[in-house]
Amino acid sequence: MEKVFSRLGTPHNISGQDERESVVRGIIEDVRRRGDAALLEYTAKFDHARLTALEVSQARVKKACQKVAPEVISALKLAADRIGIFHKAQRKAIRGKVNLPGLSQLIRPLERVGVYVPGGTASYPSTVLMTAIPARVAGVKEIILVTPPQADGKISPLTLAAADIAGVDRVFAVGGAQAIAALAFGTDSIPRVDKICGPGNIFVTLAKKLVYGVVGIDGLAGPSEVLIIADDSADPVACAADLLAQAEHDSMASAILVTTSRALADRVKQEIVKQLKDLPRKETVAKSLESQGIIVVVSGMDEAINLANLYAPEHLCLMVDKADGYVPRLTHAGCIITGKKATVVIGDYVAGPSHVLPTGGTARFSSPLNVMDFLKLTNVINIDEMNLKNLGRAAEILARAEGLEAHARSMHKRLK
Numbered sequence: 001m002e003k004v005f006s007r008l009g010t011p012h013n014i015s016g017q018d019e020r021e022s023v024v025r026g027i028i029e030d031v032r033r034r035g036d037a038a039l040l041e042y043t044a045k046f047d048h049a050r051l052t053a054l055e056v057s058q059a060r061v062k063k064a065c066q067k068v069a070p071e072v073i074s075a076l077k078l079a080a081d082r083i084g085i086f087h088k089a090q091r092k093a094i095r096g097k098v099n100l101p102g103l104s105q106l107i108r109p110l111e112r113v114g115v116y117v118p119g120g121t122a123s124y125p126s127t128v129l130m131t132a133i134p135a136r137v138a139g140v141k142e143i144i145l146v147t148p149p150q151a152d153g154k155i156s157p158l159t160l161a162a163a164d165i166a167g168v169d170r171v172f173a174v175g176g177a178q179a180i181a182a183l184a185f186g187t188d189s190i191p192r193v194d195k196i197c198g199p200g201n202i203f204v205t206l207a208k209k210l211v212y213g214v215v216g217i218d219g220l221a222g223p224s225e226v227l228i229i230a231d232d233s234a235d236p237v238a239c240a241a242d243l244l245a246q247a248e249h250d251s252m253a254s255a256i257l258v259t260t261s262r263a264l265a266d267r268v269k270q271e272i273v274k275q276l277k278d279l280p281r282k283e284t285v286a287k288s289l290e291s292q293g294i295i296v297v298v299s300g301m302d303e304a305i306n307l308a309n310l311y312a313p314e315h316l317c318l319m320v321d322k323a324d325g326y327v328p329r330l331t332h333a334g335c336i337i338t339g340k341k342a343t344v345v346i347g348d349y350v351a352g353p354s355h356v357l358p359t360g361g362t363a364r365f366s367s368p369l370n371v372m373d374f375l376k377l378t379n380v381i382n383i384d385e386m387n388l389k390n391l392g393r394a395a396e397i398l399a400r401a402e403g404l405e406a407h408a409r410s411m412h413k414r415l416k
Helices: 002-006 019-034 036-046 058-065 070-093 125-138 157-166 176-185 202-211 236-247 262-276 282-292 301-311 323-329 344-349 385-401 405-415
Strands: 103-109 112-116 142-147 170-173 195-197 225-230 254-259 294-297 315-319 335-337 375-381
Touching: 019 036, 019 176, 019 202, 036 176, 058 157, 070 125, 070 157, 112 125, 112 176, 125 142, 125 157, 142 157, 142 176, 176 195, 176 202, 225 236, 225 301, 236 254, 236 262, 236 282, 236 315, 236 344, 254 262, 254 282, 254 301, 262 282, 262 294, 301 323, 315 323, 315 344, 335 344, 385 405
Parallel strands: 112 142, 112 195, 142 170, 225 254, 225 315, 254 294, 315 335
Antiparallel strands: 103 375
């Protein structure tokens, strides 16, 4: 069954053998060397927007909020409240108290974080909320948002309204690899940050890879994924709708159904054809399903669970009877969605946990974006006479065993 998923490949070619990485290296070095001047030139070249200033004023942000429909503002505020509630609960649960003689641990928020939000031809206010709010709840002092401008040089009012609701401190109209470089190294206009979060295209992803170490990053995001496990109790209309919703993201998005029912598989295929007809983005959806979509019929839930753990999907949706009983056995997934009305869409927008999730199988070892991404730990070691007496001789022995005589002598002088 491993071969079933082999043709899906990895979410992005970020192996370093891609000529696009050379382009990104050049952009990063240029921004590092020339700063704002390079940013303005790349914005004109790639986004076709000729700007005189990169920062979006707070007055423009407030004005943009007035251009957004009241029901959209209400929905954004509901989502923001839910995201805040979830992450405040998580922050409260992180106590981090180490209570041992001479040992303690400090938990401190990062000082400044950069949030990248895709833009230009589309707007993603949900991504603003899902990245900035966990940072704010963690206690980050300053949140910087960068997003590509439209051809007229403006930022979508939706994005600016979400930034206002999320408590973003400053907004800059710049995107692509050049925006990542600016956040990593700083320019006259854009301050250097401690960590960069948020999804982007292959050039953004490569830039995050190349600046990692100069700054922290949340991960290397690839195209979105859903794996639905369904049995004969599942609604084929709902299954098809969620697969189409996932494929709508991108032509490289992966929409996969693993089912124990051949009859359900056939009905879902029929529903996909039916529902696809009047979708505005049907060309993108069709291409995604053709290149990355799979329907797999398995012999039972054991095989379905094994496949899910092998694939380690970003979203794992359980449309099966007694779904909660299977959750403990699902060991690799960014987000598991259960319930009679299970759908990824609620998680994408208003459930509360961040929708920035590990992709490309990285759920095997990484986590969704959360409060811990914006906190750092500092160990505090207090050495008194008792610690020195109990531990010093062992430290001296180990230092000498490693051939570090200066270490050993430093310890020996204290023991004397």
